[in-house]
Amino acid sequence: MALEPWPTNKWPEGVPREISGFNKPLFTVLDESAKKYPDQVYTIFNGATRTFFQVKNTADRVADFLVSRGIGKGDRVAIFLPNLPHYPAVYFGILKAGATCVTCNPLYTPPELNYQLKDAGAKAIFCMDHPLFYPTAVKSLQGTQVETVVICGVKSYLPRLKGLIGGLLGKIPKAERHEPGHFFFDDVVAAARPQAPSVQIAPDDDPAVVIYTGGTTGVPKGATLTHSNFVFNLMALNEWMRIPQETGGKPEKLRQGGFHCFLGALPFYHSFGQTIVMLWSCFTASSVVCIPDPRAGNPPFTGVLESIQKYKVTIYPGVPTMFVAVTNHPLREKFDLSSIQGCGSGGAPLPAGVAVQFEEKTGSIIFECYGLSETAPLATANPSNKEGRKFGSVGFPVSNTVVKILDADTGLKERTQGQDGEIAISGPQVMKGYWNNPGSNKEVFHEIDGRRFFLS
Structure with missing residues (x-):
């Protein structure tokens, strides 16, 4: 089902409304990068690569x-x-x-x-x-x-x-x-032998990862995500983020094969750190600095600043508190953070003042995203440029994605602009369902206009 174009001229230039080719096993992301760039550094940990x-x-x-x-x-x-x-x-x-x-x-x-x-x-x-x-x-x-x-x-x-x-x-x-x-x-x-077994994977159906979520509001539920859920997320993210990668350069997709270094401070067990850091760095054949405890150092967070300077980190995915930690760090001026080019923020609203201060200190660009573990996680994002983004907004639904605001009582009636409601998401990134939990699945999935929507 084709997607209708957005009634705005702010849709990011060059980003396709629809993409394809994501129905493949998730482990092919590693295999392809290893084949093209076998000697490129993937992980960095305490100086070892x-x-x-x-x-x-x-x-x-x-x-x-x-x-x-x-x-x-x-x-x-x-x-x-x-x-x-x-x-x-x-x-x-x-x-x-x-x-x-x-x-x-x-x-x-x-x-x-x-x-x-x-x-x-x-x-x-x-x-x-x-x-x-x-x-x-x-x-x-x-x-x-x-x-x-x-x-x-x-x-x-x-x-x-x-x-x-x-x-x-x-x-x-x-x-x-x-x-x-x-x-x-x-x-x-x-x-063990350096030879993986031959397995038949149905990417759209076979679960790749179960991520538990919702523990603060009740018994944790296992969001069951397929191989295609993740591969789509990586492809959509890679199309979406377009930034200048050299002084005076035009915005472009991340260059592959060692041009970038990701900060690995977001936890890999969580969908944000797992997809946006560990997997996206692999997808782009970039390095990732593995940081088990971002609070390490005296004062706290000093270790992160040291890593940014030492390894010339270019991509800084984080939650708002991580950007605050940099802007308010008492030793910030002692470190060169100018290598940072692009930053994705999620998990909570990012105060505009924090974003502006961070960008002034680093020369980078921050764009806010929205998603959930159930969407692996990317669902919407601001354009990755200062002209197109909007503070206080979660941006546009990414490629292949439809978002509706529905009434919270029934989850069936679409709300009009300006009315409160529940976010409903349809797209290739939406999970297969909650693990071993048919009752919850019945509550969160509704079919609307021939599309399967997840009620957030």
Whole structure:
């Protein structure tokens, strides 16, 4: 069904109203970047780097290991990790095995994680070797289907000298003890074959990721997102963001193959950080600086400023508090932040004053977006230029997307301009449904004019 053109001349120049070609497995994003740019750096962590070839090689080995453990299509595997360089390899490895990722908040308590593992029916979990995270994972296993636990240590992902000295001084975090029968990530990778199994994926139907959401308003629900949901999101985002990438240059889509470096401070377990940072950097064959704790440093957030300067970060996705943290940081003037070119803001309204201050200090452009975990997450966005954007607005529905405002009581009657209502979204990014929750699915999906709408 063709989309009607927007009755405005502010639709971003060059952005197509409709795109195609997104019905393919999500892991092909990594495969394609590794094929075109094998030696390009993908992850950066404390100065240590991993190329796209290395990440793909590790992902293939993770997939081979999972299959050897009897895990494949139709199974779920949990990722209980902060923003470590292991994350993309584990994530894509699970997908390459044909299984579904269940991304978990690393700050969960044992009861919270236990609920998620039970509800998703996870058969395996990847967790960090850490005095807090690993014991939490162990305590959460009771009554679950988890039979495979993989412990991810950071020593081998640090620069060699830093890893050696840190190990000798006992400064590298690790759990006090490990349960028998649990696997270490480095051993898994070393023993597995660098060959992912051949799996048949139906991109529009097969779930790639289950992201739990809504815990503040009730029992968390697992938003089940397909491979196509994510690939569409990446393609739409890549078409939408057009910025000058050199002094005096014209706005254009992000150049690929090492032209950009993303700040990886948003958590990868969440749809915002997962898609806009970890996956989009992969899609564009760019680097991503993995930052497990953006509050690190003295005063807090100093580590982020150091990373921006050291690695010349160009793309800064964040929530409003992250932009406030930069503009109000007492040491801001000591750091060169001029490398930043484009910033996407979401999660909450961005005060215009904060945006203006941030742009004045960095020379960048901030544009606000709107979305949810249920839309993987991008649904609407402001134009990525100062002339077209509008503060206090979430912008336009992105390509292939229809947004309506419906009455909140029935979710059926469309409201007129100026009336309050509930946002309803239809497009290729809308989730398949909530995991194992037919009651909620019946409430949030309505068909209007032949289109399937999600009621937010």
